[in-house]
Amino acid sequence: MFSSLMINTWIAATMVAVVAGIVGFFAVLRRSAFAAHALPPSAFAGAAGASLLGLSSILGLGVFAVGGALIIGLLGRRGRHDVATALTLVLMLGLGSLFLSMSVEYAPEIYSLLFGEILGVSRSELLPIGALGVACILALGCLYRPLLLSSVSAEVAEARGLRPHRIEVGFLTVMALATSMTVPVVGAFLMFSLMIAPSGTARALTSSPPRAIVLSVLLAIATVWTAIVASYETNWPIGFFVGTIGLASYTLSRSWHAWQHTRPMTPAPRQV
C-alpha cells in the first residue's frame, strides 16, 4: 500500500483533500453546490482534449476548467445562474465524450477520468498539482474577507463597494483551478462530493468560519485516506468510497445537529 507507486497517490490525494476542504467551505457558504458539480466535467473535457492532441493533461484540465468557470460567470451574469450552469455542464461533458470518441483509448480512460483512478498520478504531476493547490489557497487567502462578506450578505458587500459579480467569477475561477488538480485523482464526478460533503458536515458541527475550515480540511483528508485504503483493498473505484463516506458523514452530522437543537427545547411544556 505504501509502495513507490502509491506514494504519489498519497501525496497527491492529501494535497487535493486540503484544497477541496478549503474551497469547499466557501462553496457551501455561497451555495455553489451546483457550480461545484458543473466545473469538474469541464476539466474532464480538457483532459480528454489534451490526450487527443498529445498535450500535457494538467494544461488541458486547467484551460477547460477555467474556461467553464468563465462561461458560467458570463452566461449567469444577466440570465439565470442555474440554467447557465446546467448548460455549461452538459456542453463540457459532451465535448469530453466527443474528444474521447476520437482518441484510441476509449472506455478505460473515460472511466478513470470520470470516476477516479488511485494509480493515475505520476511523479511528474505532483509539482503542478502542488503549485495549483498553493495558488488556490493563496487566492482564497486574498479573497477571504470579501468572499465571506458577500457570501453572508450580498447587499452589505455591495454597499461597501465590492462587486459581487467579480467576486463570483473570481471564486469560480479558483474553484476551477482546484478542480483541475483533483480530477486525475478523484475523478470528475466525485470531485464535488469531496468538496461539499466534508464542508457541509463541518458547517453542521460548528458555526465559526476558521474552525469550520480546519474541520472541513481534516474531514476531507480522512475521507480521501479511507477511500484510498478501501479502494486499494477491494479494487473498487475510489469514487464510490468518496461518495458514500461523504453522504454518511453529512447525514450523521445533520442528525447530530438536529439532536443538539431539539434537546434544549424539550424541557417543561409551556402553559398555554
Added chain:
Amino acid sequence: MSWIFEPGFFTNSTVHTAALAGTLVALVTAWVGVFAVIRGQAFAGEALGDLGATGGSGAFLVGVNPLWGFIASALVGAGGIEMLGSRHRPTRDLATGIVLGAGLGLAALFLYLDTTSSSTTGLSVTILFGSLFAIEPSLIPTIALLALLALGLVVACHRMLLLSSLSPELAAARGVPVRTVGAVYLAAVSLAVSLAALTIGAVLSTALLIGPPASALRLTKRPGLAIAVAAALGVLATLLGILLAYDSYYWPPVQHGWPASFLIVALVFSFYLLTRLPLNSRKR
C-alpha cells in the same frame, strides 16, 4: 442535396428508429422542462438525470434494460429531493449535491462491476452518454407509453403547476396542494430525464430538459407559447443532431462518426446562445 443528406439517410431503419424515439423524447422533455426552468429546479433535474446512471448501470448488472434502471433510480431520487425540499432552501442544494455524489459513487461501482463481470467495453459510454442509434425498434411502444405518462402528469395539473411555480404563496392561498403538485411534477421530471437518458445519455439528459425551455423562455414569457417553442427547439436539435451524426461518418478526423449526443448538446447550447444575443435581451 446529397451533401446535406448523405446517401441512405431516409431509408436507413436505424435512423428511423432513432428519429422517432428522439422526437418523442425531445418533445416530452422540453414540455416538462419549461416548468423546471420556471421553478428554478435545474439542479434537481440534473441530479435526477445523473442518478439515472446509477440505476442504468445497476440494471445492466442484473440483466434488465437500462431504461427501467434509469426510471427506478430517478424516481427514488425524486422522492429524496422532495423530502429534502421540505426543509429550508439553503441546505436543499447542498443535500441534493451530497446525495447525488453518493449516487454517482454507486454508479462508479456498478459500472466497474459491469465491466469486470461481463467484459463489455463501451458500457460506461452507453449509460453515461447514450447511444441513440442503438435503440431497439421494439422499445418504441414502451418509450411512447412512458412519454405519454410523463406528459399526462404535467398536462393533468397544468394550471396548478403553473400557479405554484410562479407564486407558491398565491397558489397555497388559493388552496392548491403545492407539495403534492411538486411531488407529481418531480415524478414527471424523473420519467422525462429517464427517457432523455436513453437517447442522449444519463449525464447529458439535462441538456434536453433545460436547454430548449430556457431558450424558449428567453423568447416569450407566455407559458403556452414557451412550451410550443421549447418542444420545437428540442425536436429540431435532436433531428439535426441525428442528421449530422449520420453525415459525420464521412467527416475527419476519424471515419467512425461523431457521437450524436454531443451534436445534440452542442445544438441545444448554440440555440441558447442565439437567444442570449443582445437583440433579444433588449426586448425584455
